[in-house]
Amino acid sequence: MIRVTVLYANKPGGKFDFAYYTNKHMKLVKEKFGPMGLVRTEVDKGVGGMGAGAPPQPYVALGHMVFNSIEDFLKAEKVHGGALGADVPNFTNIEPQFQISEIVA
Amino acid sequence: MIRVTVLYANKPGGKFDFAYYTNKHMKLVKEKFGPMGLVRTEVDKGVGGMGAGAPPQPYVALGHMVFNSIEDFLKAEKVHGGALGADVPNFTNIEPQFQISEIVA
Numbered sequence: 449m450i451r452v453t454v455l456y457a458n459k460p461g462g463k464f465d466f467a468y469y470t471n472k473h474m475k476l477v478k479e480k481f482g483p484m485g486l487v488r489t490e491v492d493k494g495v496g497g498m499g500a501g502a503p504p505q506p507y508v509a510l511g512h513m514v515f516n517s518i519e520d521f522l523k524a525e526k527v528h529g530g531a532l533g534a535d536v537p538n539f540t541n542i543e544p545q546f547q548i549s550e551i552v553a
Numbered sequence: 554m555i556r557v558t559v560l561y562a563n564k565p566g567g568k569f570d571f572a573y574y575t576n577k578h579m580k581l582v583k584e585k586f587g588p589m590g591l592v593r594t595e596v597d598k599g600v601g602g603m604g605a606g607a608p609p610q611p612y613v614a615l616g617h618m619v620f621n622s623i624e625d626f627l628k629a630e631k632v633h634g635g636a637l638g639a640d641v642p643n644f645t646n647i648e649p650q651f652q653i654s655e656i657v658a
Contacts, residue, residue: 450600453597453615455658466657468598470657470658474658486638489656489658490656490658491656491658492556492558492567492652492654492655492656492657493654493655494652494653494654495653495654495655505652505653505654506560506650506652507652507654510558510652510654513649518600527596545611547597547599547610547611547612547613547615548599548600548610549597549598549599549600549610549612549615550597550598550600551595551596551597552571552575552596552597552598553575553594553595553596
């Protein structure tokens, strides 16, 4: 199994609409990628307020997509990546970073 | 539930011993944090060879620890963080970054 993690860095002026992201964008992800090998998704929200002087979390948000294989993800991305990428400005002005990993333990 | 993600950046000269990390370090994490609110762990290994000219993944490895609450994690870290941190040089020369997130979906 592989995990594709989409990371949204914490930066000055960065905006992120969690309601849109979880209710609409991830719904679209499931609709498009569900029939193409997507196993499950998860959404992480970086916590704040860890105490006075504590630095902010490096990322505002992380979206995780677990696929059966890299081949499944690449095929799904090729077909639907454009539509999903076009939805990004609807919830954030932060450029997403991608991390593709094998889940080894 | 919260996820503490430990990120090991891909950098020139960076070394990472996955056998030690999964078999020994994460075993130690479970021993120490298991009785203190740790729910589960996962280990991601950044994939390479995504094709000619493809950039490397941003991270060599990511370790995920899911806890019931931030309070549980902070307490566990206060008690055992030193021992776990002291084990890091046994598997990598990469400075770990920490991301603490609430799992919202």
